[in-house]
Amino acid sequence: MNILIMGPAGSGKGTMSERILEHFQIPHISTGDMFRENIKNQTELGLTAQKYINEGKLVPDSLTVAMVKDRINKDDCSAGYLLDGFPRSLPQAEALEEIAVNGKEVQIVLNLTVPFDKLVVRITGRRLCKQCGSIYHTLSHPSKVNGICDECGGELYQRPDDTVERLRVRMKEYEFTTKPVLDYYLKKGLVVDIDASLPVEEVWQQVKEALGK
Numbered sequence: 001m002n003i004l005i006m007g008p009a010g011s012g013k014g015t016m017s018e019r020i021l022e023h024f025q026i027p028h029i030s031t032g033d034m035f036r037e038n039i040k041n042q043t044e045l046g047l048t049a050q051k052y053i054n055e056g057k058l059v060p061d062s063l064t065v066a067m068v069k070d071r072i073n074k075d076d077c078s079a080g081y082l083l084d085g086f087p088r089s090l091p092q093a094e095a096l097e098e099i100a101v102n103g104k105e106v107q108i109v110l111n112l113t114v115p116f117d118k119l120v121v122r123i124t125g126r127r128l129c130k131q132c133g134s135i136y137h138t139l140s141h142p143s144k145v146n147g148i149c150d151e152c153g154g155e156l157y158q159r160p161d162d163t164v165e166r167l168r169v170r171m172k173e174y175e176f177t178t179k180p181v182l183d184y185y186l187k188k189g190l191v192v193d194i195d196a197s198l199p200v201e202e203v204w205q206q207v208k209e210a211l212g213k
């Protein structure tokens, strides 16, 4: 199945993506990850993309669309794909319509929603290990010793953008950019809203149900 997943930071998109990949055995196509991989390998695409990413800008559509087109036509996408981080604008959604043909069309859009006050709790309580990257939460998944990683003993820290103020800005940006994309797929009748404020297992049940249809 060809799936598009959408949701703001803190909606649990990463967790649901992992489960979908495992359950349906399809590749994860994250444009952000692909750019990071290209930057790491210093490819021509990576060098160009880096300039935009460093300035906090979107990579031009011509490059992004070509990269996605190439990726969804690879053999491992024959049973479907999970698209993440693309399309991020209406022109990208329209471009996807043109390149995703012959069985590559998006079939369902999972829209993970979480009320703002719940996102605040999730995001501001998040702590990461400086050494191994393990993720904790002060309320729902605290480390055994305050400020210290259970896995490696490293120091835990809070990401500087995991604050209410930054979250408010990120949410506004997210809504501003994704609304036209959501509306586009709503008109096509492809959007399934997932209440991602519930515990993980309940969210997963909703996702499985949506994909089972």
Ligand code: AMP
Binding pocket: 031, 032, 033, 035, 052, 053, 056, 057, 058, 059, 060, 064, 085, 086, 087, 088, 092
């Ligand atoms: P992400 O990890 O999805 O936040 O992506 C990291 C960066 O990659 C973004 O800030 C953009 O600069 C770039 N990027 C990722 N996806 C896209 C896209 N669909 N269109 C343009 N730029 C993108």
